[in-house]
Amino acid sequence: xxxxALLVAVIFSFSFDPNAEEARRIVGxxxxxxxxxxxxxxxxxxxxxxxxxxxxxxxxxxxxxxxxLFLGKSIGNFIxxxxxxxxxxxIFIVFYNLRSIGxxxxxxxxxxLGTWALVVNxxxxxxxxxxxxxxxxxLPLLLFPISIxxxxxxxNATTIVLTGEGSPRFWINLLxxxxxxxxxVGLLLFDTVLNAE
Amino acid sequence: MKPVFILFALVTLGLLSFxxxxxxxxxxxxxxxxxxxxxxxxxVPSAWVAFLCFFANFxxxxxxLATKNERSDAVAVAAAEVGVVxxxxxxxxxxxxxxxxxxxxxxxxxxxxxxxxxWLIYISYLLLRRFSTADEQTPKLAxxxxxxxxxxxxxxYMSIRWWRTQHPSPVIGGGENSGLDPHMLHALLWNxxxxxxxGVLIVWRRYQLERGRQELNKLYRSSAQGAV
Numbered sequence: 279x280x281x282x283a284l285l286v287a288v289i290f291s292f293s294f295d296p297n298a299e300e301a302r303r304i305v306g307x308x309x310x311x312x313x314x315x316x317x318x319x320x321x322x323x324x325x326x327x328x329x330x331x332x333x334x335x336x337x338x339x340x341x342x343x344x345x346x347l348f349l350g351k352s353i354g355n356f357i358x359x360x361x362x363x364x365x366x367x368x369i370f371i372v373f374y375n376l377r378s379i380g381x382x383x384x385x386x387x388x389x390x391l392g393t394w395a396l397v398v399n400x401x402x403x404x405x406x407x408x409x410x411x412x413x414x415x416x417l418p419l420l421l422f423p424i425s426i427x428x429x430x431x432x433x434n435a436t437t438i439v440l441t442g443e444g445s446p447r448f449w450i451n452l453l454x455x456x457x458x459x460x461x462x463v464g465l466l467l468f469d470t471v472l473n474a475e
Numbered sequence: 476m477k478p479v480f481i482l483f484a485l486v487t488l489g490l491l492s493f494x495x496x497x498x499x500x501x502x503x504x505x506x507x508x509x510x511x512x513x514x515x516x517x518x519v520p521s522a523w524v525a526f527l528c529f530f531a532n533f534x535x536x537x538x539x540l541a542t543k544n545e546r547s548d549a550v551a552v553a554a555a556e557v558g559v560v561x562x563x564x565x566x567x568x569x570x571x572x573x574x575x576x577x578x579x580x581x582x583x584x585x586x587x588x589x590x591x592x593x594w595l596i597y598i599s600y601l602l603l604r605r606f607s608t609a610d611e612q613t614p615k616l617a618x619x620x621x622x623x624x625x626x627x628x629x630x631x632y633m634s635i636r637w638w639r640t641q642h643p644s645p646v647i648g649g650g651e652n653s654g655l656d657p658h659m660l661h662a663l664l665w666n667x668x669x670x671x672x673x674g675v676l677i678v679w680r681r682y683q684l685e686r687g688r689q690e691l692n693k694l695y696r697s698s699a700q701g702a703v
């Protein structure tokens with residue numbers, strides 16, 4: 279999936295062939311599309327091994343609360359997806375000759391919050407879609423519509439920081455609110471999904 | 476069918492006919508937009524009914540998780556399906572109205588976009604129900620997703636409003652919010668009542684169907700256990 283995101287970066291670079299100014303405007307969108315697809319592939323695998331080994335049945339029999347499993351999975355996926363982004367970000371910088379005009383530490387914040395937004399919902403919906411007949415296909419169908427506001431916030435915040443036009447404060451706040459709301463909803467509802475059978 | 480249902484269906488039919496009369500004959504023609512504005516009496520009530528349906532779906536889903544009562548799950552399915560239908564009506568009548576008046580079919584304005592994303596969310600809800608493997612788990616998974624979806628809608632609206640207010644919107648004509656003629660309001664409210672009654676009628680029928688399906692499934696399961 280690292281390879282997949284790399285391919286997205288290369289293909290977009292060929293199809294748009296942007297100069298430095300244009301690149302700053304579009305790369306926020308491109309990078310997040312690449313990360314979204316890559317993390318979907320990663321998240322689909324997050325429950326596969328448990329289902330195969332009937333680990334979830336064992337977990338249900340244990341006294342540990344379901345949402346601790348959910349939180350652990352989310353944090354694991356979060357670190358994993360962040361690692362992918364850490365590898366891909368330099369590639370985007372090299373291919374698109376990027377130099378940020380706004381302050382870079384804001385980008386770090388946007389990436390951390392944005393990745394958590396994708397991962398926390400993705401982990402939850404992966405558990406849902408693992409229960410359906412079309413498994414891997416179901417995750418993006420559930421995840422993308424719900425993630426639209428988060429995606430809008432990530433892309434806009436990234437573009438604003440890169441071009442240095444205006445303040446990304448609203449978008450960062452929105453991402454933070456989104457993260458908090460959906461972390462809480464996920465924690466509250468995960469037991470229901472875990473014990474649905 | 477119960478007599479109450481038939482009576483209600485007749486009342487709905489009466490309301491719809493009266494609403495049609497109100498919208499096409501009684502309401503005055505709008506000055507700048509002309510006759511095309513009459514689509515307003517179908518567009519806006521459909522949007523309200525769709526929203527009511529999704530609200531009912533949200534309430535029924537929470538109620539289901541709290542009580543595990545199959546009836547509330549049947550309400551949730553019925554409301555979501557009918558809500559998607561009314562939402563589709565909104566999305567079809569909107570561009571039909573926008574093209575002659577604004578000069579464009581579509582704009583990524585806050586209300587349009589949120590309505591569209593709401594539609595996507597509830598279609599994914601119906602898909603999840605369709606593709607879930609076992610009947611016992613479907614209501615629980617669906618209820619969880621319904622809560623996610625409903626929580627998401629205000630966030631969508633907020634984010635898109637901010638996104639679009641930074642850009643000039645391509646809308647030429649004014650909105651309908653600049654004060655409504657009392658006759659128009661009258662026609663609008665009658666149509667809202669008619670559409671709400673119509674919505675309740677279909678949700679009710681769909682609910683009965685879903686209850687029948689649940690009963691049938693229960694029989695299947697008990698007979699399968701008896702065979703083993």
